[in-house]
Amino acid sequence: MRNAPSRIERARQRAGGAKRALAIASAVAFMAGLLLVRTSHPGKAATKASSASKATSTSTAESTDSGSLNLGSGSITPAAVTSTPQAPVQVQVQTHVS
Secondary structure, eight states, X not given: OOOXXXXXXXXXXXXXXXXXXXXXXHHXXXXXXXXXXXXXXGGGXXXXXXXXXXXXXXXXXXXXTTSOBOOOOOOOOOOOOOOOOOOOOOOOOOOOOO
């Protein structure tokens, strides 16, 4: 006949159960967060059907008869940067400690 588990053993069992429950809850929350981020990504705003048809029409319009890709004559312009002048910084170094 086995004796009833001690208080310490029961506490260890409860702690083990709590750790498992916390691990499961953390995994579920992590997956829910990933799903939320994936669905709220700005690139996913368009419907799948419309984005697929746009991709098909774009790729056919950009390809030439020889099968090479025509990238067009795009241009890159820098963003307008407005900067306020800053006052000069004066650094003071203390060379002797009294």
